[in-house]
Each structure stands twice: as structure tokens, then as C-alpha cells.
Amino acid sequence: MSKKIGFIVGSLRKDSYNKKVAETFEKLFPENIEIGYLEIANLPFYNEDIDVEGNTVQAYTDFRKDAATYDGFVFFTPEYNRSVPAVIKNAIDVGSRPYGQSIWDGKPALIVSTSMGAIAGFGANxxxxxxxxxxxxxxxQQPEAYIGSVQNLIDEDGNFQEATMGFFQSIVDAYVDFFTKLTK
Incomplete structure (x- = not known):
């Protein structure tokens, strides 16, 4: 039986470095793990007034149903003002409600922070x-996945350099091992 890992990309920009990192990571996972992307751009901000039994907005219901099908998650985040983008926090809030019915509970996670700056999204991570x-x-916890000065890690053809790919693979391998131990 194959396992499913959901990718959540916190940058909505068309040419996002985080999206490029996610697309690169996707290729490094073993074939027995299915990767899917969760759409978070159009989720209304979490508001309990529109999340009442029998009257929940469809976007919340659809997101929860989709997210519940995954066995683990990888979060790709830029850093906005030393924190995560609102879309990531909003997705977490929507998925954690209603109280006691969180779709996140116990599912192994990996955080990859990517930034053009030297500190690589440390605060967001x-x-x-x-x-x-x-x-x-x-x-x-280890290896930590901070991708700093990302613009300098990509060659003229738009591909990550070989040394960077080796680092990415070490992160994926560690996460797959961690994920496998926790989802047996």
C-alpha cells in the first residue's frame, strides 16, 4: 500500500522559489510514496462564524476532506516578517477545526524554509x-531544511546545482525514514 504526502507551498507567487523547491523535492521521493499539492490560496480566512455545523463554507469542507487523505505533510515556506505567510497559518487553522477533529493530528511533518536572504527563513521555520x-x-528535527540565498543555487537552465541536489536528497531521505517509522 502506498502512502500519501501532501505538499503545502506558502508562497503564492507564480515564479516562487518555494514552489520550485517543492517541485524539485517531489522528484526525490521514492516511487511508493504519492505526492500531492494542497491548494491553500483560496481558503477564506478562518472564521468560526462561517464554520458552524450544517453551515460550513464549502472551501473548508473540501480542504479538510482533501487534507485528511494524506499520511504526512511537507511545508515549504518563505519568511514574511520573521514568520510564516498568512496562507499557511490559515490552512493550519482551518484543518485543526472543529475542535477535536484536527486532520493534522499525529501526521509526520517536514518544514523547508526558502529565502533569498542569508538566514534562509530561520524565523518562519x-x-x-x-x-x-x-x-x-x-x-x-535533523537535518534542518534551511535554503538560503536560493537565487544563487540555481544554474542558468533553472536547475538546482548538484551539491544542492545532494542536500535536498539528504533531507528527503531523512524525512522518508522518519515518516516510515511513524506511519507503520
Whole structure:
């Protein structure tokens, strides 16, 4: 039986570096793991007034139903003002409700932060870890996945350099091992 891992990309920009990193990571996973992308751009901001039994907005219901089919998640995040983009936090909030019915509970996570800056989204990475701890998502600790100065890691053909690909593969391998141990 194959397992499913959901990718959540926190940058909505068409030419997002985070999206490019996610697309590159997707190719590094073993064939027995299915990768899917969760759409988070059109989720209304979480509001309990529009999330009442019998009257929940369809976007929340659809997102929860889709996310519940995954066994683990990889979050690709830029850093906005030393934190995560609102779309990622909103997706976490929508998926964690209604209280006691979180679709995230116990599912292994990986955080990959990507930035044009030298500190590689360190603040966003750690801020996201705080939320994932609260919603009970075990998160890979090592190797840490900070991709700094990302614009310098891509060659003229738009591909990541060989050394970077080796680093990416080490992250994927560690996560797959972590994920496998927790989803047996």
C-alpha cells in the first residue's frame, strides 16, 4: 500500500522559489510514496462564524476532506516578517477545526524554509514548528531544511546545482525514514 504526502507551498507567487523547491523535492521521493499539492490560496480566512455545523463554507469542507487523505505533510515556506505567510497559518487553522477533529493530528511533518536572504527563513521555520507542536504533528528535527540565498543555487537552465541536489536528497531521505517509522 502506498502512502500519501501532501505538499503545502506558502508562497503564492507564480515564479516562487518555494514552489520550485517543492517541485524539485517531489522528484526525490521514492516511487511508493504519492505526492500531492494542497491548494491553500483560496481558503477564506478562518472564521468560526462561517464554520458552524450544517453551515460550513464549502472551501473548508473540501480542504479538510482533501487534507485528511494524506499520511504526512511537507511545508515549504518563505519568511514574511520573521514568520510564516498568512496562507499557511490559515490552512493550519482551518484543518485543526472543529475542535477535536484536527486532520493534522499525529501526521509526520517536514518544514523547508526558502529565502533569498542569508538566514534562509530561520524565523518562519521555527515559528511554524510552534504551531505544528500544538496541533500534534511530529516534525523532523535533523537535518534542518534551511535554503538560503536560493537565487544563487540555481544554474542558468533553472536547475538546482548538484551539491544542492545532494542536500535536498539528504533531507528527503531523512524525512522518508522518519515518516516510515511513524506511519507503520
Amino acid at each position: 521555527h515559528h511554524l514548528r510552534q504551531s505544528l507542536t500544538f496541533i500534534n504533528m511530529p516534525t523532523l
